[in-house]
Every structure is written in C-alpha cells, then in structure tokens.
Amino acid sequence: MERRFEKYKGIHPGIVLDRELKKRSIKQRPFAMAISEHVQSFNAIVKGKRGITTSLALRIETELGLAEGTFVMLQAFYDIRKEKEKLAKGTPDLSILRKALFWDTDINRIDWQKQAVAVIERVFERGDDHEKQEVIRFYGKSKIDSVLPTKVSPPLALHENEP
Template sequence: MNTYIEKFKGIHPGIILERELKKRALLQRPFALSIGEHPQTLNAITKGKRNLNTGIALKIESKLGLEEGTLALLQTYYDIQEEKKKLKQNTPNLSILRKSLFWDTDINQIDWKKQYKAIIQRIFERGNEHEINEIKHFYGTAIINEAMNDNYIDANASNLNLNQ
C-alpha cells in the first residue's frame, strides 16, 4: 500500500479508480451495480466531481482486491492538498498591517493581486518596518521593484505635465 499511496498521493482517488477500472477492462456501470452503488455516483467520483466516502471506498477496495483503506487514504491526502491550496496565502498577514493604512477601504475586500501597485506604494510611504517587511515577503522583490519603478515613472510624467 505504501508505494501505491506514495505514487498517487494528492491525486483524486476517482481518477485512480477510473484508471484501475480501465486497466482491468471493467465498465463503470456494471461495476457500480456490482458494489450496490448508483452508476451516476461512481461516474461523479471517477470524474473528480465528488469525494469518495469511506463506505464506498471499502466496497471498491474489497471488489478490486485492494488493501483496505488505500482509496480512503488517497481521498484524505487529496483533501489535505486542496486545503493547502486554499490556505496558501492570497493575502499578506493582515495581523501585521494596520487597518489605518487602508482607512478608505475595507481591508478584507482588497484584491491584493490586482491592486498591488497602489498597495505597495501606500505601505512604502506610510508603513512601518514590520509592514514593509510583510509586503516584501508577500509580493517579492521583482513585483515591488516593478511597482516602485512604475510609480517613479508615473510621478515624473505627472510632473512633466504640470510644467508644460
């Protein structure tokens, strides 16, 4: 089981099941009926549109002669991977940034990817050392340099327009 788990860790178990059924030349509908499940349920699982619950996993494992718990573990590893994707920071650590820096908007509604230039400019103008470090960590040097260079160009361009 360990090699099976390591090999397919993070992949939806339905995809593995579909592969296993094809390898054994088994059709989904008759297989689903043979384990007492609706064909639509099995189809949704093999397409990755539905999670594989423990009860169905045990039926499938028994019918296919797989070690007990293999598919259930694959589902768990898949769920962990999906949660990690969700938790992967889409925002900087908001506990470090003062809400007063964003007095004119709801800090929880900011699109941190789309509005990065204005955010970087604001933090570098008004933020403290911890806030600047958090923004550097979140965006990275390349994006900050791009935003600061664009800001410099925009400021110089507006100064040129005022002088004309």
C-alpha cells in the same frame, strides 16, 4: 493499504480508481450502479473533481476485492499533498492586513498568487504604511514595481520606529 498502491500517494484517488477500472475492463456506469452510487457523482470522483468518502471507499474496496482502507488512505495522502501546496504558496501576515481592505471577499479564500495584481493595487490604493510594507515583504519589491511602476514612492520604513 495494498502495497501496489503505495506509488500513488498524493494522486487523486479517483484517478487511481479510473486506472484500476480500465485495467480490469470495468465500465464506470455499471460499477457505480453496483456500489449504489449516483453515476454523475462517480464520474466526478473518477475525474478527480470530487473526493472519496470513507463509506464510498469501503464499498469500492469490497467490490474490487481490495484491502480495506486503500482508497481512504489515498484520499488522505492526496488531501495532505494539497494542503502542503497551499502552505508552500504562503500568505501575507493577515494580522497586519485589515479585513476591511478586502470587504468584498473572504480574506481567507484569496489566492494570493493568482490575484497578486489586484491585491497589490488595492493595498497601495487603500492601505496604510504597515499594510503596504507587508505586501512589499510578501511579494518582493520587483513584483510591486512590475505592477505599480510609477506609483511606488521611495521605500517605506521597514520598522515602526524608523523615520
């Protein structure tokens, strides 16, 4: 990877490519056609809506005279950053929450932060004590109280053996 691109680690490679094309006064459409890429696909890449494949990255690098692997590495660093963001958000312990609670959706694709209200309401409506306790642990009592101010009874036992 070229040294001048090191500072772009974690940024979508399409955005870096767009910047590079503008810097060289190269229009997207003719460039896409020069590397045998569909114009619409290329536009989606440049806007950061689609990733860059290895074969496309090699064609771009060859056409621009860049070091081999520059855009592949940028894509890898971008993917790493996105994965770290997902991990930082975290998920509740899915071994405690039954998939049947979320029968109408893929439990692995739930955005636990954006859909917090729906998750909390569903677990407190249909879940057992262990599931409710896991949701309280994950979101915190204050978040639960803000979503269900009158529905939460005294705190549930934290452990199975407690009364």
